[in-house]
Amino acid sequence: MIPKEILLKIIKAGSLAPSADNGQPWRFKITEQQDVELFRHPGMFEKDLSVLKEVSLIGHGAVIENMRIASAYFSYQMRVDFFPDAGNSNLVARLNFDARQDKDLYLASLYNFITKRCTNRSPYKNAALTELENKKLTGAGDDFKDVMLKIIADKESVRGLAEAVSTNERVVLSNPVLHKYFFNLIRFSQSKTEQTQNGMHVRTLAMPPPAEMIFYLCKYWPIMKFLSFFGLIKTIARQNSKIYQNSAAFGVLLIKEPSPINFINTGQAMQKIWLQATALGLQFQPTAAVPYYAREASEKNNPIFGGNEKELLLSAYKTIKKISADPNLTVSFVFRIGQGLPPRARTTRLELSKLLIA
Ligand SMILES: Cc1cc2nc3c(=O)[nH]c(=O)nc-3n(C[C@H](O)[C@H](O)[C@H](O)COP(=O)(O)O)c2cc1C
Numbered sequence: 001m002i003p004k005e006i007l008l009k010i011i012k013a014g015s016l017a018p019s020a021d022n023g024q025p026w027r028f029k030i031t032e033q034q035d036v037e038l039f040r041h042p043g044m045f046e047k048d049l050s051v052l053k054e055v056s057l058i059g060h061g062a063v064i065e066n067m068r069i070a071s072a073y074f075s076y077q078m079r080v081d082f083f084p085d086a087g088n089s090n091l092v093a094r095l096n097f098d099a100r101q102d103k104d105l106y107l108a109s110l111y112n113f114i115t116k117r118c119t120n121r122s123p124y125k126n127a128a129l130t131e132l133e134n135k136k137l138t139g140a141g142d143d144f145k146d147v148m149l150k151i152i153a154d155k156e157s158v159r160g161l162a163e164a165v166s167t168n169e170r171v172v173l174s175n176p177v178l179h180k181y182f183f184n185l186i187r188f189s190q191s192k193t194e195q196t197q198n199g200m201h202v203r204t205l206a207m208p209p210p211a212e213m214i215f216y217l218c219k220y221w222p223i224m225k226f227l228s229f230f231g232l233i234k235t236i237a238r239q240n241s242k243i244y245q246n247s248a249a250f251g252v253l254l255i256k257e258p259s260p261i262n263f264i265n266t267g268q269a270m271q272k273i274w275l276q277a278t279a280l281g282l283q284f285q286p287t288a289a290v291p292y293y294a295r296e297a298s299e300k301n302n303p304i305f306g307g308n309e310k311e312l313l314l315s316a317y318k319t320i321k322k323i324s325a326d327p328n329l330t331v332s333f334v335f336r337i338g339q340g341l342p343p344r345a346r347t348t349r350l351e352l353s354k355l356l357i358a
Contacts, residue, residue, distance in 0.1 A: 001034045002097040006074050013070035013114050019059035021185040022200050022347045027357045040090040045181045051296040054263045060092045061267020072104045073111035113278040118346050120283040121206040124338030129248045133280050140276035144269040150324050153249035157323045162244035165287040167316035169237040171309050183219040203345030248338035252324040255332045266332040283340040290316045291331040
């Protein structure tokens with residue numbers, strides 16, 4: 001059996017995975033046989049936004065990939081049994097570990113980048129990816145045959161994608177449900193960050209200080225609505241679009257259909273590509289939300305998206321698909337990538353004792 005201290009190191013690596021708005025929607029259970037059961041821990045907004053379930057599964061994919069990499073590093077092979085209990089869809093996977101002599105050296109080499117990987121929302125340098133970077137990133141996504149990676153670097157497409165993904169900011173700040181969900185996970189003080197150990201400190205959003213002050217007021221819905229009359233939301237979206245345009249490339253992950261297992265695989269591929277990008281010294285930001293909200297908006301009688309939000313989302317999603325893919329594929333993740341300085345602030349994680357369940 002795998003020693004407990006190694007198992008805990010592997011779980012710790014899993015817990016450092018990225019999740020939407022750093023919600024960390026997962027819990028771990030160690031069984032008597034020293035297997036690990038990975039559970040979904042649904043947040044309170046899932047009842048309003050059904051799409052958060054698939055977004056959560058992408059995070060679980062990243063947890064599994066970090067654990068697979070940590071296992072290789074400690075000379076174990078991790079076997080994954082997805083959704084092993086038909087009666088409990090919150091049990092995402094059962095993982096078990098066999099000692100192994102011939103370790104996968106490439107996988108093991110990514111272990112040291114698990115703590116270095118992070119989201120960088122600052123402007124990047126206006127420099128293209130090198131051929132080698134392109135090749136390594138594409139290679140990193142190769143393990144997952146049901147997930148296709150497209151790297152899009154031509155200027156016009158990058159501009160089109162930058163504009164389309166910044167529709168997220170327009171909708172999140174103008175829609176009361178998304179506004180509440182988003183600000184619920186923004187931390188405006190260090191003490192709140194330390195107390196909750198989840199969410200995103202405002203510094204991780206990489207705004208200039210005056211914008212940070214206005215953003216603080218935006219957490220109050222009546223003020224947000226008032227400021228939107230003066231065009232604040234459109235200004236934020238326009239500024240972000242400009243930042244996104246200045247990236248070396250966008251990456252898009254595509255799946256055949258939006259199934260739970262395909263979202264988990266997306267998360268695994270995303271994480272491996274992100275760690276490879278980190279190893280190359282590249283900066284990375286998911287700009288992923290528009291396809292998720294567009295899927296939610298296209299559900300019949302969806303009560304969440306009013307006014308022109310549905311059209312905005314569907315039109316932005318159409319643009320993303322047109323630039324990146326065959327229209328029959330589903331876009332499961334979008335990110336931008338490029339060279340730049342490291343971010344000024346990092347997110348925190350729940351300590352292991354809070355993540356382990358009996
Ligand atoms: C599925 C998924 C979707 C995400 N979407 C966005 C996004 O649209 N915009 C953004 O700035 N960050 C996005 N993120 C990044 C998370 O906010 C970030 O990973 C989390 O706050 C933890 O921070 P870290 O990546 O620095 O560890 C996303 C992450 C995941 C896993």
